[in-house]
Amino acid sequence: MFCYQCEQTAKGQACDKMGVCGKAPETSDLQDLLVYVLRGISVVALEGRKVGLVNQEADRFVAAGLFSTLTNVNFDNTRFEGLIAQALELREALKKEVAAKGGATEYSQPPVNWTPAVDVRPLAEQAEGFGLDRDHSDNVDLKSLQHLVLFGLRGVAAYVDHAYLLGQEDEAVYTGIHEGLAAIYEDKDLGAWVAQTMKVGEINLRAMELLDAANTGTYGHPVPTEVPLGAKAGKAILVSGHDLKDLKSILEQTEGKGINVYTHGEMLPCHGYPELKKHAHFHGHYGTAWQNQQKEFAAFPGAILMTTNCIQKPSTYIEDIFTTGLVGWPGVQHVKNGDFGPVIEKALAMPGFAADEDKGSVMTGFARNAVLGVADKVIEAVKGGDIRHFFLVAGCDGAKPGRNYYTEFVEKVPQDCMVLTLACGKFRFFDKKLGDIGGIPRLLDIGQCNDAFSAIQIAVALAGAFECDVNDLPLSMVLSWYEQKAVAILLTLLHLGIKGIRLGPSLPAFITPNILNFLVENFDIKPISTPDEDLKAILG
Template sequence: MYCNQCEQTSKGIACTVTGVCGKKPEVAALQDVLLFALKELSMYADQARQEGILDPEVNHFTVEALFSTLTNVNFDPQRFLDMVTKCVSLRENLKTKLSSSPNPLLAKNPTVAFAATLPELIKQGEEIGFLVDQKGDADLRSLQELLIYGLKGVAAYAHHALILGKENDNIYAFIHSSLAKIGNPELDLNDWLELVMQCGEINLAAMELLDAANTETFGHPVPTEVPLGHKAGKCILVSGHDLKDLKDLLEATQNSGINIYTHGEMLPAHGYPELKKYPHLYGNYGTAWQNQKKEFVDFPGPILMTTNCIQEPQENYRDNIFTAGPVGWPGIKHAPHGDFAEVIAKAKAMPGFSNDEDKGSVMVGFARNSVMGVADQIIAAVKSGDLKHIFLVGGCDGAKPGRNYFTEFVEKTPDNTAVLTLGCGKYRFYDKQLGTIGDIPRLLDIGQCNDAYSAIQIAVALSQAFECGVNDLPLSMVLSWYEQKAVSILLTLLYLGIKDIRLGPSLPAFVSPNVLDVLVKNFDLKPISTVEQDLTTILA
């Protein structure tokens, strides 16, 4: 086992015995096999596309399978065996459609016969190992790993958009062509660096596509107050990012007496008009993903995990939890998209909340339309000196020590500054009462990491209003990362030329010293230090 794709990786290097996330060595081996199979499929898909052959099933499978290898998504060995089997079937089907003269890349890389049983496939995965040679040149390896993890983030966003009927073949084409190149000895450092930057570009297209899918389906988010308590009655808790699953569940539970609560990444759902119109979408329960083991046990209804961020279910709530979409855990019941009959039956059988409880509330829904609706007030506040600086403090949350930095940072921002936030990193400070500047709240929740496109558009709009570049704005980004969607967002910010980003709580283990040096010199990317030092430097 060798896995270094998340911020929490063992000893800051790699997980080699078992995953800090709970991933077992056999699942790591199966994910390695799936990545290898996806690379082979991508080689044929890339060639097919050059011959004018497009296969929607291949495109859709690629992003879902790649998404399933993200941190905290799928831990079910049987599901990986099924995906490898399907990957081989799609590969062989593409072979029959190609011209009889394969290109040199296909000729040099004969396909592998993958095992048909779990024990054999696990053993094969252990022999194949990670897609990038760990004994090769450290900088070449670093850039290839950075590309792979960026592609995983792109695949996640493309999959979210696809569920809502939005797709873009340029995204599929880049994923296939990039995976096909992994391990190609003919590419040098400049080639890999260029591909990494292109990944940031294509991720911008994926985020724009997802933004269009969400806003066209559910409307543009509006400022909304979300209760943190609960009310008496039957209940279901929904976590993850899949707004369509939430919508389907809301429709299925209308007039049933069951209240729906969000958790973790699902909190921003309350701001979407087509979701908030359901009166039984009541409030938010719990905090970020890493706290679910201690929070889920007290929830008196079933829990539905959509898209990602599942932890090993504990015995005291194991019978109450369900997965959907790409999410999987061995032995946990899986609900097909839109079919939540078993979840609803479980809610009716469980006690629900026995009383009302008021725990206060938080505001969500400050996406780009809402923020730009008060742009004239923001601009006036900056010009008058009432608003000196804007901080974007967001990203992923996690259990590793050091993340209290982000809480302290927000708490210590001066009263004449504003804080934009997105991602589950906001759970470190989302309920802080920072006051207002005029009529504008100092803390503005843009949404989830899926809503990073909104943050980018806000920055671009402000730079246009002030007739300057984004890097000349009184705007600083202080980001926390955990998994691969955060990697793809960082690559997008670098592609856009945004500089002076502070990243923490630690830098990625897969970035070599030389690659980091390039990022520092070209983009002034820097690790977080202390709150006092960083605030002093930024505001100087």
Template sequence: MSEMFCYQCEQTANGGCSRVGVCGKQPDVAALQDQLVFAMKGIAFWADKARQKGIKDQEIDRFMLDGLFTTVTNVDFSAEEIAKLVRTAAQMRVKAQNIFEKANGGAYGGAVPAAAQAFNPGTTAELVTLGAQHGVKDDSIDPDVKSVQEIIIYGMKGYAAYAHHALVIGLENDEIYAYTHKALAATLDKSLGLMDFVGLAMECGRINLVTMELLNKANTDSFGHPVPTPVQLGTKAGKAILVSGHDLRMLEELLKQTVGTGVNVYTHGEMLPAHGYPGLKKYAHLAGNFGGAWQDQAKEFVNFPGAIIFNTNCIQRPADSYKDRLFTWGLVQWPDVKHLDGYDFSAVIRKAQELPGFEENPGKEILTGFGHNAVLGVADKVIDAVKAGQIRHFFLIGGCDGAKSGRNYYTEFAEKVPKDCVILTLACGKYRFNKLDFGDIGGIPRLLDIGQCNDAYSAIQIAVALAGAFNCGVNDLPLSMILSWYEQKAVAILLTLLHLGIKNIKLGPSLPAFITPNVLNFLVENFNIAPIGTAEGDLKQILG
């Protein structure tokens, strides 16, 4: 097959990638992912009905997280591995139907949609052919309904990643599973209309908030609350491993196994905030941060003289110059790249010890670790500074970064923010400006790195606390959100902000291709969402 259609990320080409994904996804992988989502809708049909009878199944619930997370942009590019998941989905569908029929005391009496019917989990090629029939294009559905359905599915993919990270640490929440089945099953219900799905989209935002809170608890219970921490951008003499991704549990296990080996561990991309956690920063060989955001990996990794491991999404096609020292872990996979399951990292350590490593070369330091616990610990100083007129405005500038043109806007915007304003940032969008020197206001740094994208939870807690202190709503605060998006976790976070009633968000660098004009008008009319313009023009509009 040579055709595909995918428009779930910001970098999609011409309204939808049709030959090969800008991310590197091949048509066979796209078809298998479409088949996996289609099969999960079928699982959800039966699992939701079983839950209505009071019956649930942990194996099915957890499989849904794996399946959704696998289809997030830049996670799994291996056709064979996704085909395995599709075959497992076929088994889970049968299991879910059997559970329902047992609870029901017999077969279901209504019409069974195609997705909930049995399918042959055959060869990978056969599954590719099957998946090609179940892509996101569907002219039988009203375009606006389809648009909101896609928003919901992408939001679910986003929170599935966060729920997976929490589960790795040992926490889960049944409310997440219940909504996942209900919402996916709803996409098969032809009786539901546009506003039904709008309601489900708002509920998806609430569920993502529940999920981010769960992950925050998992991380802080395990590693402590982040504290402001300087992070070295230079290098220490010694062998080296670079960790890219989001999963803190995996990083902790690697740090434990590299104690006393002479191997230093560096973070990349969304792993930078790990340096702020007391339970991780206690390892002296957590040496610093190397490089920037995920889209720069191909030009940066060639200069890393050690082993490299990805522990979640954001992998790109690896260059031959570093492919032989690259590893993947967990759900992230690339064909012909060594993959690790479990927590034995001896192969990564051996590879690092074979390679030359770094010479001593200290560099600039930047700060991270300004989670809500740290910021609210000095809330009185922040509030006093606002009341005294020292802090005029807060800007949350951050989100997912990407390689497409237009993202220099975020650097320019941060540079132009007046010196009596504070910038909050999170996710890999911070790399657009986090090495710049913004100074401080009365000892309060003007740039506060809150953490990973899931730490939008911390940003929300900070905003809610400030609103409480000033006895006003969040929308009445001197706070503006200037967000960048790339993939489905950003969709989940946007839905959370909308669920909370937060308005006046500026979003860029382009609007999602899966949002129809009517759905966009709804967002504009109800939430005053607007695309970014020019940095100077947007600042003038916000500050007057």
């Protein structure tokens, strides 16, 4: 195996024996083979578009397939073997459709023609030759950009899949995904590959816009909401991941059954959505970020449902946890989306919480409508000198040392400054009581990583109000990354021309020194240093 797509990759270089995430070499190889075949589908899909053929099944499958290879989504080899078989069948059918329309009948690109060997070797063994260290440019800088495009597209695919499940999609985004996957077989120089990375940022902006429309159009715009951190006596189900539709289904199917539903990880912002919070048994939030789940899940006295990425190897609770959608772990019961009967049965059979627990509360629900609803007060506070600076401290959390930087940074932000946050990086400081400025909380939780679109819209609206560029706002971005959705969001920010981003806790292993220099020179992107040094550099 060769995998360096996440921040915690072994020795800061690459996992080549066993994934730090728990991914076995065979699983890694099967993921790489799946992506290889998906690239073949994309080549054919683009040929189809030349003759007016758009195959929605192929478009959606490529997005879902890419999403399944995102860090901490699926670890089940059997599932990947099924996806590869489905991909091959879909590719061959699409080739016939394109030919029937008068399009290409032959292809020179290897992934369009690859098929498994007919001997008895396992598919995982045949997959060994398709790793990230193969079939890419020998030029290390070109390879770096190729992988930046691939990892960014995996993040885009996650948002696309979420939006599609709620009825929102855009052919232009699917075309962008196909173009990125097929680009490796085109004769592109360094400048063209830089443009390709910016294209990923562009289509991710649209994908996040679609998902925002899907979530708010279905469940309403989030409103500021106080969320209990303690438990309520009774049976319990814990929902983790990111998927709002799965949570809504759980809430509907548990109505009147005496089961309280709790969120975990990035599901915390769900408490702010009107159509979700109206369920009386939607009680509160349990636990913190994804990397703490093995300890937190083991102590949870109810059933657990993983809806999207972030799953870790289950321990003593393997009989109590379920996966759905694209998530998978060997030995964990998988349930179809929306069919949560087994989860409910398990919850009813388990003891639940014996008594009420008061562990305080946190606020969430400060998405763009909520923040822009008090924009006049914010603008007045800035002009009056009550608010000196805004900090967007956001991104992914993780177990690797160095992430305490973000806790310390927020604790040291001066009292006349606001902190906006989103994604699971917030769990380093989400329960800090930072007070308020003129009645506006100093710590505003915008939502999930999926809600980066809201943060962008807030920044754009403030820039319009102050009649300046976003880069001229008293706003600094201090971001943490872990997986590929963070990569996609970073590319979106660069596509929008955002400069001066501080990134940590370490820089991506797949970024070469020359590409890093390009990012520094063109976007003033910086690695984090220490909270004191960074605050001094920003505020003077």
